[in-house]
Amino acid sequence: MYEGPIQDLIDELAKLPGLGPKGAQRIAFHLLSVENKEIDRLISALGHVRDDVTFCVECGNVAANKLCRICADARRDATKICVVEEPKDVQAIERTKEFTGRYHVLGGALDPLNGVGPDQLRIRELLRRLADQDDGVDVSEIIVATDPNTEGEATATYLVRMLRDFPGLSVTRLASGLPMGGDLEFADELTLGRALSGRRVLS
Amino acid sequence: MYEGPIQDLIDELAKLPGLGPKGAQRIAFHLLSVENKEIDRLISALGHVRDDVTFCVECGNVAANKLCRICADARRDATKICVVEEPKDVQAIERTKEFTGRYHVLGGALDPLNGVGPDQLRIRELLRRLADQDDGVDVSEIIVATDPNTEGEATATYLVRMLRDFPGLSVTRLASGLPMGGDLEFADELTLGRALSGRRVLS
Structure with a gap:
């Protein structure tokens, strides 16, 4: 001391x-x-x-302005939205250079025992993004990239149930290849890239 | 980014x-x-x-008051002063619970190439502590506990030269040798050489 x-x-x-x-x-x-x-x-x-610190009004990522750099970039493919738990997961996926779409940051994963239910996550905002397609672009794919652990899997299952009624929308999940029980942010680029390119259709 | x-x-x-x-x-x-x-x-x-952050006016250790806790403690043996480079070295020696004396923190080690000469260290303050013994206690031992590297060794050599004229004062140096719990075969040559030349009589 x-x-x-x-x-x-x-x-x-x-x-x-x-x-x-x-x-x-x-x-x-x-x-x-x-x-x-x-x-x-x-x-x-x-x-x-x-x-x-402000958060992008569109995707919930950390941002310097109203929109984050990715949402503000017209060259990013607006037909694909990758759903992650935290802003650091956006960074991890960006590092793979395999994904050219947009993101949606939930702000965590379902964890009822710790008081995190659907209302504590930015799920409503995701549904609103899908419904509110007055920008003329139809989202055709939601890639669920929550962590490959209990909470992340539960969140993925919940999202699939919420999203299956959207016509013409396919919901995919990062492929196995990520070690279970691990943290997405600590995966190496190659593993994460493989997981991204091998994503499976959930519904 | x-x-x-x-x-x-x-x-x-x-x-x-x-x-x-x-x-x-x-x-x-x-x-x-x-x-x-x-x-x-x-x-x-x-x-x-x-x-x-203040420093003890007596020994130079970090302190909450004018004197650090050790210098303010009358039960500490004032006849022994252990000279170290940094406040964290005081903590390291305190953890051994083997030393009941006082400390003197130099604030570094001699390193002329990086502009650290005797005037940049608290050596003058150490000499003043030895000379100014109006508290009636004679310091009988200075334990030089600078790091066992080039700068620490040079500082030890310098201190020995400065202190040898004080009558009745013995100057000692922490033993160099094999670290406890280590393997002899993995010791570097310098350490093993020191351990050999500093060998103690067991019986």
């Missing part, structure tokens, strides 16, 4: 994912030795994330 | 020691999902470290 501010910082840092007490201590002493303006930049970046 | 504030935070976090882009991303998205007051606590802890 250190004294005063340095221990408080170590305690706060140690709460972050992937940082134990040792890592937190290493960072705290690093910050003690850097110039003040480096700490200022970190504080300012944290404040901006707290206050200024 | 994400958009806006979230990428700025990832960039800042990725500069910290032990955090790569993946770890930084993980923390940034974690912070996006926590309540604002958790980010507030982290920002406040960073601000306090930037503005309010």
Whole structure:
């Protein structure tokens, strides 16, 4: 145990994912030795994330403007929507360079035991996107790319049930090839790319 | 690459020691999902470290008050001073529970190529502590516990030269040798050489 501010910082840092007490201590002493303006930049970046992060009104991805970069890009194929749990999953799929369509970020996966039901996810917004096709483009495929774990699978099943009444819409799921029980964001590009190109029809 | 504030935070976090882009991303998205007051606590802890960290006027360790906890503790043996490079080295030695004396934190090690000479370290303060013994306690031993690398060894050699004229003062150095729990065959030549030349009589 250190004294005063340095221990408080170590305690706060140690709460972050992937940082134990040792890592937190290493960072705290690093910050003690850097110039003040480096700490200022970190504080300012944290404040901006707290206050200024906005989400795309269309897909729910993190965005700098009203629309995210992908929704604002007219060259992206509007007939395909890839449904993911989190913004970091969008990044993971973008890295494969296999997908040229749009995204829809749910903001999580169904997890009733922890109070996450359909109303806590952006499912209504997805249905509205499909119904509200006054832009003249018909969505022909929904790729369900939720995590290959219990919650993600349950979410996929729920989505299939909600979407099967839309005429001319096929709902697909990322192929197995992703290790079950894992996190989508940690899959390597090749595995994730294979999973994408081998996606199966669900309904 | 994400958009806006979230990428700025990832960039800042990725500069910290032990955090790569993946770890930084993980923390940034974690912070996006926590309540604002958790980010507030982290920002406040960073601000306090930037503005309010003080150092013990006696030994140079990080401190909450004028004196650090160890210098303020009358039960600590004032006849022994263990000289270390950084505050984290104090913590490391405290964890052994083998040392009951006081400390002196140099604030680094001699490294002339990077502009660190004796004047950049708290060596003058150490000499003043030894000379200024109006508290009636004579320091009888200085344990030089700088790192066992080039800079730490050079600092130890320099300290021995500075301290040899103090009457009745013995200067000692932490033993170098094989790390406990390690394999002899995997020790590097330098370490094994030190272990051999520093061998102790068992019987």
